[in-house]
Amino acid sequence: MKLKKLFAGVVAAAMIATMAFPAFAATEGLGSKGFTVENNKSFEFDKVWVTNDERDSSIVAPGAALTMTVQNNGQPVTYPQGATPASLELKVNSNDTAGKTASFTVDLPNYSVPGKYTYILKENDPNVAGVVANDNLYQVTVWALQDEANTTGGNHIKECGVKLSQVQLVDGGYVEVTGKGKLSSVENTYQAGTVTVTKHVTGNMGDKSTKFSFKVVLESTKPVNSVVAGNKTFEFATTPNVNGKYTAEQTYELADGETWTITNLPFGVTYTVYEMSGTTAVEDQGTLVVAEDGADSKTYKVTYTSQSGSLNEETEGHKIAATVENNCGAEIDTGVILDNAPYILMLAVVAGAAMTLVIKKRREEE
Template sequence: MKLKKLFAGVVAAAMIATMSFPAFAARPTPNVGANGLVTITKNYKVVGSEEKKAPAETFNFTVTPGATVNGAEKTVEKSEATTIPAMAANSDEKTVAFTALTEDGTGTFTVDVANLNITKPGIYYYTVTETPSNTAGVDYAADPMIMVITAGYADDGEDSTLSYWVGLHDSKEFNNKNKPFENTYTAGSLKVTKKVTGSLGNKDKKFNIDVTFTAPAGKTVKSTITYVNNGEKSIAPAAWTLNTTTNQYEATVTVELAHKGFVQFNNIPKDVTYIVEEQDYSREEYTATYEDSKSGTIANDVKSTTITNQRGDDTIDTGVILDNAPYTLMLAVVAGGAMTLVSK
């Protein structure tokens, strides 16, 4: 009995002791390696209709000391350093280059902790921001990333070298960690179809059609638009010229289409506008009408328009009188003669 009481007392004392002292989580292993590099990921998505192909693009980023976390300005915390150190010269600009892509791609860039000039333990805040460019069809990452660097010691040994831990946070949802930067290239298509109607419409005749594309304001088209018309053809980035009146870039091509022919332009960046205009054939007595819309804005699908050329109607001289007026007159004469005979 005495042993049981003694054992119970020891257990109770142990429980009280464990409750009296706070529990400390194990110190995590530094996630910034010996090379001191923090790796940040960039995803480049390619979406849209047929034969989409994102142009080669270099994305630019800037790293700046300080960040806004849940509405509060942060620089350095829990440190003897009263201000966040200035970064090494020319270390704040970062780039990620992509070649032309037909499907999603991933790239990375690194931040060297040595360039942050951290010399004292503490928690340091940085903002990583993508610099928007002007490539038509590309959506750039609107929200920056918050990089939190914790400088401290990996263990309580003799080594006095600082170790580093990094946390990468979404600027809008701080608890959302390691979300990559994302960019999206979106392209669509335009299909133009030709119809010829009327008794005198020449279905073998090829009609010239002008198609004009206009880039969104402030944007430059770096994509190559492809189409097939009398062979494979394309509209290269160099084909776009600046309209000094609208201050927007334009490209115009002329295609030939006969009855039931069509041409489809692919890999047109989203938000590019188009106008389809057939050349004037009124002297040849053709009347052109447009189904759907002769103008519009490219999205991520296939836009279409059909041009119908009408010439001639259903009045054709066959040598046979089809009008019933003469027969009506003849019947009237016969009826009149009959009435005369009856009256006599």
């Protein structure tokens, strides 16, 4: 008898759980963030930054206030009968956190009719250097739930179930992408790399201890929010110049064998290296005159390798190596005759010897 009662209790509990589970499944949403939100309140889903090389700790994503546009074939939302679409606006914004997981905040409207509401979201192009636009489509599904405990009459929406999923447009309708039916985050990719500038001094008159002056100029068609570092952080202009470029520059000095590095340079940002003669940039194959205190000046021929360029997805190891070579050579007057005089002298000696032999032979014949 006790076993029968125990079995009956288990069956009853199973029936209750079976009745309850569909309601939970219908509103299953953002994992650890929970599946219900109070009506007319906000919920969040993560914005996760990934980089083109997670092993490179010098690549740090910038702060970028990402936004999403609600779109659904020109309609803001699909909604149950009786709801008023003008009152169903969904607002999505993100926190601006450099290099870290942040979040999108979704503000729910005040639902007055129970039912299922779906919103299609697409991230707007952030227009920030190095940040890849996320072109995926996302769907926020909201179940506005009737508060059955409230018996005062009329609709009483207290809680809403929410779910974020990635979708694609198929035959005019939105279909969940396999494996993307329940998401807790949206990824954004940041791409950057490193440029190194190395100095070489060559030639028999080249002074390897001399510090030569350089300037590097960075230009971007998009605003640069990244922390790009050389010997200090580059300070980019917040407004474009007359050429539509956002620019920054730094000066530094290098002697032979020394290297200067630009880190966290976003893809697409152009760098240009100049060796400086005072305030004048020396062009490739140009000359640089260095005046030394109490001594004659030296003239160097300047040769650049990878003087200007930008990183992209095809850049090997997301690294560019630029070099600047200064060559100073001279012919040394050692007192040794280095032209064709020795050969003329040798010919004269041979000719003289030949004439001596001829004269001697004639005298012997006489």
